[in-house]
Amino acid sequence: MKDIIISLVTVFGVLGVAMTIASGLIWLERRLLGLWQDRYGPNRVGPFGLLQVLADMIKVFTKEDWIPPFADKPVFIIAPAIIVVTVLMSFAVIPYAPALEVIDLNIGLLFFLGMSSLGVYSVTLAGWASDSKYSLLGGLRAAAQMLSYEVFMGLSVMGVVMLSGSFSLRAIVEAQKSLWFFIPQFVGFVVFFIAGIAETHRLPFDLPEAESELVAGFHSEYSGMKFGMFFVGEYLGITLISAMITTLFFGGWLGPVLPPVVWFLVKTFVFICLFILLRASLPRPRYDQLMAYGWKALLPLSLLNLLVTGGILLVR
Amino acid sequence: MLSLLRTIWAVFLHAFRKRATILYPEERPPIPPRWRGRIILSRDPDGAERCVACYLCAVACPVDCISLQATEDEHGRRYPEFFRINFSRCIFCGFCEEACPTYAIQLTPDFEMCEFDRQNLVYEKEDLLISGPGKYHEYDFYKVAGLATGKKDKGEAENEEPPVDVRGLMP
Numbered sequence: 349m350k351d352i353i354i355s356l357v358t359v360f361g362v363l364g365v366a367m368t369i370a371s372g373l374i375w376l377e378r379r380l381l382g383l384w385q386d387r388y389g390p391n392r393v394g395p396f397g398l399l400q401v402l403a404d405m406i407k408v409f410t411k412e413d414w415i416p417p418f419a420d421k422p423v424f425i426i427a428p429a430i431i432v433v434t435v436l437m438s439f440a441v442i443p444y445a446p447a448l449e450v451i452d453l454n455i456g457l458l459f460f461l462g463m464s465s466l467g468v469y470s471v472t473l474a475g476w477a478s479d480s481k482y483s484l485l486g487g488l489r490a491a492a493q494m495l496s497y498e499v500f501m502g503l504s505v506m507g508v509v510m511l512s513g514s515f516s517l518r519a520i521v522e523a524q525k526s527l528w529f530f531i532p533q534f535v536g537f538v539v540f541f542i543a544g545i546a547e548t549h550r551l552p553f554d555l556p557e558a559e560s561e562l563v564a565g566f567h568s569e570y571s572g573m574k575f576g577m578f579f580v581g582e583y584l585g586i587t588l589i590s591a592m593i594t595t596l597f598f599g600g601w602l603g604p605v606l607p608p609v610v611w612f613l614v615k616t617f618v619f620i621c622l623f624i625l626l627r628a629s630l631p632r633p634r635y636d637q638l639m640a641y642g643w644k645a646l647l648p649l650s651l652l653n654l655l656v657t658g659g660i661l662l663v664r
Numbered sequence: 665m666l667s668l669l670r671t672i673w674a675v676f677l678h679a680f681r682k683r684a685t686i687l688y689p690e691e692r693p694p695i696p697p698r699w700r701g702r703i704i705l706s707r708d709p710d711g712a713e714r715c716v717a718c719y720l721c722a723v724a725c726p727v728d729c730i731s732l733q734a735t736e737d738e739h740g741r742r743y744p745e746f747f748r749i750n751f752s753r754c755i756f757c758g759f760c761e762e763a764c765p766t767y768a769i770q771l772t773p774d775f776e777m778c779e780f781d782r783q784n785l786v787y788e789k790e791d792l793l794i795s796g797p798g799k800y801h802e803y804d805f806y807k808v809a810g811l812a813t814g815k816k817d818k819g820e821a822e823n824e825e826p827p828v829d830v831r832g833l834m835p
Contacts, residue, residue: 386678386685
């Protein structure tokens with residue numbers, strides 16, 4: 349009984365914290381973009397504009413939730429839920445601290461990769477069900493981009509798996525006690541980071557949305573809270589990828605003095621800020637450039653990384 | 665690739681720059697004196713209305729937001745019976761100010777004239793008239809115009825010769 353209560357508390361705690369972070373990120377992103385563009389961002393509602401999140405939430409909940417008459421209704425409704433569910437599922441396998449984890453799967457990393465693959469369904473189905481040209485183009489782009497970047501995402505973490513000898517994220521963190529993996533696996537880290545941006549389709553890889561050419565891409569036809577769900581999913585995705593980078597390459601909860609959870613949150617926060625900094629600074633590439641960059645640069649790089657890591661491990 | 669990193673670094677350094685935003689209601693932006701804002705009707709240095717109701721402003725107005733009716737006082741001096749500017753139409757182009765021969769109509773550096781009710785944006789003459797001479801402190805149209813008013817006759821204005829006697833034989 350006690351175990352059930354503890355795990356229930358953990359599950360809902362993680363859920364609550366993840367959702368809070370995701371909605372807080374909306375504020376953080378706007379403030380940070382403002383900071384880097386020499387302006388303020390939202391600073392009126394509450395202290396430092398923190399209550400802007402609340403105002404936005406009230407707004408998005410009271411907006412008209414319109415389903416286009418030409419849309420494929422069931423798929424149209426379920427698509428935004430998929431992305432939130434799949435991303436939230438991945439949070440279950442991340443170890444936040446030595447004793448704070450929803451479940452320690454021995455295939456945790458594979459579970460994460462599988463869930464991020466399922467996330468493709470959300471954007472593709474959203475683009476398909478909207479039955480509009482822009483949405484369909486966005487959905488197509490999302491499908492191709494996310495599927496191809498998933499390949500190197502998987503390959504780039506294999507070096508980490510080889511070094512730690514386990515797919516369990518807890519074992520991976522514990523294997524980094526002497527040396528964080530971003531030093532021996534620097535190439536893997538870079539490839540994983542870039543693939544992570546493409547997976548969450550954030551700028552500069554936000555071609556599925558591409559406001560300048562596709563209106564809003566796959567969520568052109570969405571409104572109200574369904575649109576909000578895509579946004580929450582995107583911010584959850586940023587948090588997830590940042591947490592994964594922390595876990596896989598930057599020693600998870602490991603660190604001196606401060607308690608483990610704080611270390612984990614600090615490291616994750618730094619990567620979230622890096623995500624936003626990339627958005628503030630880089631322009632969007634052309635679609636063929638994106639695909640060519642993935643297949644011609646990142647795939648060989650991650651394969652080479654795999655080969656070298658394997659060779660060194662074999663020699664040792 | 666290196667240029668991308670340089671870009672990211674340059675953007676990051678902007679975190680330590682001064683912000684360009686002026687936090688408006690608390691902090692006022694500097695407004696140039698020739699700003700084309702709320703329209704006013706000014707008065708002579710001696711306090712009489714400058715407007716002579718010539719309709720030039722109403723003609724020049726590209727959106728037809730000025731309407732007025734001319735009338736005359738007992739000395740034959742023209743003035744507007746009513747003068748109405750519909751600021752919900754006005755585009756603040758300043759053509760009325762350019763057209764005005766007496767510097768009566770002027771645009772001022774005031775832009776805070778929002779209203780909840782559209783009807784409140786229709787300004788009547790008593791809303792438009794100010795008590796001072798506006799941007800031109802010394803100018804008095806009737807002192808330089810060769811027009812007979814109650815106060816002076818023809819030829820008595822500043823820099824003006826007495827009228828020529830067209831029937832006289834003297835050179």
